[in-house]
Amino acid sequence: MRARKTTLAALAVVAGLTLTACQNDGDDAAQTDPSSAASASASGGGSGSSGPGSSGPASGGSDKGGSDSGKDTAAGAGADQSGKTANCRTSGLKITAIDNFIDGDPQGTVAVEMKNTSGQDCVVAGFAGVDLKTDAGTISAERKGAPADPYVLKNGKTIAFGINYPLNETGGSGVRVTGLVVTPPNETKPVILAWPGKPSLPVTDGSGSPVTVGPIGSAGQGG
Known part of the structure; x- marks a missing residue:
């Protein structure tokens, strides 16, 4: 009887370890599932997104309320590169x-x-x-x-x-x-x-x- 009880106890331990391993494998698969990462990216509008509903600035843009939007940095009309009025042509x-x-x-x-x-x-x-x-x-x-x-x-x-x-x-x-x-x-x-x-x-x-x-x-x- 003692030998049988020992065998049953050992089987119980092995079964517990097997169940724990299966659960861990499931968690790892969920963390590395590419479809899960793609879904997060689409719903979260990743860094630099300029799509609808995005509150962040577009990639390479300014987050200062658009103060630079449409600003013309070229020389003004009738001016050369130094900003002086150009010669008549x-x-x-x-x-x-x-x-x-x-x-x-x-x-x-x-x-x-x-x-x-x-x-x-x-x-x-x-x-x-x-x-x-x-x-x-x-x-x-x-x-x-x-x-x-x-x-x-x-x-x-x-x-x-x-x-x-x-x-x-x-x-x-x-x-x-x-x-x-x-x-x-x-x-x-x-x-x-x-x-x-x-x-x-x-x-x-x-x-x-x-x-x-x-x-x-x-x-x-x-x-």
Whole structure:
């Protein structure tokens, strides 16, 4: 009998250990079950989530109430990378030329107007490049006068400069002008315009340019 009781007790111990091992295996399986982890991630909206119902900021975003939202860190309109107003460009200017000669003047005058059509303010200063196309070749205008300080040309506003040339009073055909080429200051792209002044210049001995150009603003500025 004693031997039987000992055997039954041993079986009871083995059964208890087997039951405990099965329970532990079940707990471990629950902890490592991938479907359980995926369910937690979907319901909890993990870190950086920007989905509906999420109260946290989106990944890489700010949690300061959106104070940086939509902030433009680039240079402002009409400004270069340093924040200064950019120079006027040929593409943003409407350039026209008109005859500005007044009877009795010793020289002919053409006024060139530059209207800012770029949609933003720009800076213009110094001298424009001026060339007259003629049947005898190109005549480059000489600069005359002191340039003014840089001028902020507001969008939609106009500024002008003058071109002076000698009148052909010799009675001959002279040098016929066929076109006007204007290059804004600090630019390399020119515009070609019809010449609005007198049709010809007197023939010179070539000792100097008979045509002069004044600084920007020398012919006044309009609205």
